[in-house]
Amino acid sequence: MKQPSLYKLRGAVRIKVTGGDIETLINMITEQRLSVWDLRAQDGRQAEMSILLPHFFRLRPIVKGTGCRVKITHRSGFPFFAARLLRRKFFVLGMVFFMAALFALSSMVWNVDVKGNVRIPTDEVLAAAKKEGIYPFQWSFRMGSQDKLSRQLALALPDVTWVGVTKEGTSVTIQVVESAQPKREPLLSPRHLISKSDAVVTRIYAEQGRPVVQKDMRVKKGQVLISGILGDEENTKTIVAKGEVRGMVWREYDIQVPLLQKHQTMxxxxxxxxxxxxxxxxxxxxxxxxxxxxxxxxxxxxxxxxxxxxxxxxxxxxxxxxxxxxxQEEQTVTWAKTKGLEGARNDILAKNGKGTKILSEKILHEKKENGKVYMKVLFEVEESIAEELPLVHSQGE
Structure with a gap:
């Protein structure tokens, strides 16, 4: 017979039938339409079967009429589980308390985050939110609607264009959009632009000030490139020199790379x-x-x-x-040279900023000693060579 639906919810027992007329018992169970399944008979002397709990109580008169004996070997389903729970009152009370505590904890605000603020301090936003009832350990149902809270916070906070309040789980997020402020240009003192290293000028653009060098001119470290002094000897004016000066410089690197490399694996x-x-x-x-x-x-x-x-x-x-x-892995000299040159190039580009170009490289000296490859390399690099030099009013050029 088929296993009935929802038998776990209705309850079921596994029984063992011995003695009497087992064959007649099985036929009468079929006639009475009792729900049994997983029937196993052994030579007509004993049988095992599973039966729904309500139908088990209808089985007694049939058993008496056939002279069989019935023994329950296993119980399963919700009725037996509920009975065991009722015998464990403290466990049931603990479960009820746990569910109540879980519901209470999930109905509270545990965390308040502030996002989007740059000029307005987070503490100021949290203080305004607390006045409107948004703070940790507040009950969620005591908070106002999110639209109302957003309007009230926007009125309470200065220099904001919009405030959004969203609640997700036990966290509240306050999104702040600050009002745009006019950009304040920093006050700069009069200055020259001078060369920060020996170089050959490859490009010069004077946005403000007087250029005193030209393209392809060799300059020394500290030499003025764009002057911040305008006019003649009698009438002079000091300004903030601005512009871009690029030049070709030479960088010498001492490189050493070990041939024995260590690798970490799981x-x-x-x-x-x-x-x-x-x-x-x-x-x-x-x-x-x-x-x-x-x-x-x-x-x-x-x-x-x-x-x-x-x-x-x-x-x-x-x-x-x-x-x-x-x-550990032993590498080749070619691999070491490639890694050493790659590391030097990355160091040059990282130190000299955007627009830096490596024009050429030349290995001046190379040797292998004590498990390492040593190289002295000369790089020809095009980079920005200008740096600021503040002007003193009494300074002449």
Whole structure:
């Protein structure tokens, strides 16, 4: 016979039938349309079957009429589970208390975040929000509508164009859009633009001031490129020199690269620790003991509990220590030269800013010694060579 639907909810028992006329018993069960399944008979002397709990009570007169004996071997389903719960009153009360506490905690505001503010201090926004009833440990149902809160905060905060209040789970986010302020140009003192290194000028553009050098001219470190003094000897005026001067300079690098390289890899072995998280507290459940690895990396996974769209202030966390090992590999001289030159190029570009170009490179000296490759390299670089030099009023050019 087929297993009835929802038998777990209605309850079922597994019975063992012995003695009497078992064949007649089975026929009468069929005639009475009792729901039984998983029937197993053995030589007509005994049988096992599963039967719905309500139909089990209808089985008694049939058993008496056939002279069989029935023994219950297993009980399953919701009625038996409910009966066990009722015998454990403290457990039921604890479960009810836990669900009530869970509902209460999910109905509170646990965190208030402020985003988008640059000039307005976060503390000022939080203080205004607290006056409107937005603060940690506030009941969610006591807060006003989000549109009303947004309007009230926009009126309470100066220099804002718009304020948005959104609630997601137990967190409230206050999004601030500050009003645009006119850009204040910094007050600059009169200055020259001078060369910061020996170079050959490749480009000069004077936005403000008087250029005193030309393209292809060789300049020394500290030499004036764009003067901040205008006029003649009798009538002079000092201004803020502005512009761009690029030049070709030479950079000499001493490079050394070890041929024996170390690499870190994962062995596949790991150790885990499992925690229950309650607010800012983490209670470890298993994974005690020291990590048995000499070298390892640790990854942390945090999963908060959610209810619908709410993030509850509880969950679980797993820390996983993954064993690592180091391997050494002997590299070739060609590989070392390539890596050394690449590192020097990256250093030049990082130190000299946007627009820097490496025009050429020349290895002046190269040797292999003590497991390392040594090189002296000369780079020809085009970069910005101008830097500021404040002017003193009594200074002449």
């Amino acid at each position: 062995t596949g072995e790991s150790k885990e620790r499992f925690y229950v998280v309650l607010g800012d507290w983490a209670i470890q459940l298993w994974g005690y003991g020291n990590t048995p690895f000499k070298s390892y990396d640790t990854e942390t996974y945090h999963k908060p509990l959610t209810w619908r769209s709410f993030n509850l202030p509880m969950g679980w966390m797993t820390e996983k220590d993954m064993e690592t090992s180091f391997h």
